Amino acid sequence: MSDNHWKIAGIRTTAETGSCTPGEAAGMIESHAAGIVDGHAVCWLHQSVMIGRIEGGKLSFHDGTSAANIHDLVELRLFDESGELYLWRVDEGFCYRLRTDGSGDEANVVDTLQPLWGTKVLGEGSGWSSIAEDRGIRLEAPFTGLRLTPTQRLSLKCRNYIEFNDQQQAGFADCRFTGFDLPGGGA
Numbered sequence: 001m002s003d004n005h006w007k008i009a010g011i012r013t014t015a016e017t018g019s020c021t022p023g024e025a026a027g028m029i030e031s032h033a034a035g036i037v038d039g040h041a042v043c044w045l046h047q048s049v050m051i052g053r054i055e056g057g058k059l060s061f062h063d064g065t066s067a068a069n070i071h072d073l074v075e076l077r078l079f080d081e082s083g084e085l086y087l088w089r090v091d092e093g094f095c096y097r098l099r100t101d102g103s104g105d106e107a108n109v110v111d112t113l114q115p116l117w118g119t120k121v122l123g124e125g126s127g128w129s130s131i132a133e134d135r136g137i138r139l140e141a142p143f144t145g146l147r148l149t150p151t152q153r154l155s156l157k158c159r160n161y162i163e164f165n166d167q168q169q170a171g172f173a174d175c176r177f178t179g180f181d182l183p184g185g186g187a
Contacts, residue, residue, distance in 0.1 A: 006110045006112060007110065007111070008108050008109070008110055008162070009108070009109055009110075009111070010106060010107070010108055010109075011101055011102075011106075011107055011108075011109055012101070012102060012103050012104050012105065012106055012107070013099060013100065013101045013102075013103075013104050013105060013107045013109075013161070014099070014100050014103065014104030014105065015097060015098070015099045015100075015174065016097070016098045016099075017095070017096065017097045017098075018095070018096055019090065019093055019094065019095050019096070020093060020094050020095075020096060021093050021094075022070040022071075022092075022093065022094065023070075024094075025070055025073075025087055025093075025094040025096070026070050028085060028087065028096060029059070029076065029078065029085070029087070032078050032085040032098070033054050033057060033058070033059040033078055034057040035057065036054045036057060036078065036080050037054075037055075037056060037057070037080075038054070038055060038080060039053075039054040039078065039079055039080030040052060040053055040054060040078075040079060040080070040142065040177070040179065040180065041053070041054060041059055041061075041076065041077065041078045041079070042076070042077045042156070042177065043061070043073065043075075043076045043077075044073075044074040044075040044076070045072040045073060045074060046072050046074060047072065049137075049139070050062075050065065050140070051139060051140065051141050051142060052142065053127075053142035054078065054080070059078070060142075061140075062128045062140035062142070063140070073087070073089065073094075074088070074089050075087065075088045075089070076088075077176070077177050079176060079177045079178060079179070080178075080179070081101075081178055081179060082100060082101055082102055083098070083099055083100035083101060083176075084097075084098075084099050084176040084177060084178075085097075085098050086098075086099070086176065097174070099174065099176050101159075107161055107162070107163075108161075108162040109159050109160060109161055109162065110159075110160045110162065110172075111157060111158070111159050111160075111178070112157075112158050112160060113155040113156070113157060113158070113181050114155055114156040114158050115153040115154075115155045116131075116139060116141075116153060116154045116155060116156060117131075117132075117133060117136065117137060117139060118131030118132050118133060118138075118139055118141075118148060118153065118154060119131075119133055119148050119149060119150045119153060120132060120133075120148055121146050121147075121148055122138065124144045127142060127143075127144060128140050128141065128142055128143075128144070129141050129143055129144055129146050131146065131148060131154060139154075141154055141180075143180070143182055145182075145184065146182060146183060146184055147183055147184025148183060148184070149183075152183035152184065153183060154180060154181070154182065154183065155180065155181040155183075156177050156179075156180060156181075157177065157178045157179045157180060157181055158175055158176070158177060158178070159175065159176050159177075159178050160172040160174070160175045161173050161174040161175070161176075
């Protein structure tokens, strides 16, 4: 994204929602990742937030952790430019939303950037960077060559889907991740 101005765009999209057991969720993660050539994951566990990469259908995190560790999973988003699988825990199971852009119903969307925590790179290794602030958490991100500052941060690219209510008031009805904006030409 070259600027932070919000622009409404028209696209075609489909969304499927439902609920599933932990075993079914693990299968959905594996099968959806297998269909992604170049994408990412953001995984919220009880004890951490992890960013992963998907290359050639294989999901990996910096420490080898598997997203299939369903017991600690709170939320998960597997995504690329064309779609996203979003899972979130509800009681003993999960709910899901699978959104695919490019075909289906017409929709208006706004693409935005959501800056992530971290204004400096603490270290790089094996295609990953450890980013942090002076205080607080560290994130391990699947990128190298990041040049972070307080005004140039690693950001999630978010697509917000606009719908109208009965009074014809517009609002965001859904949001999905489409990728990352890398400051300083990171790879």
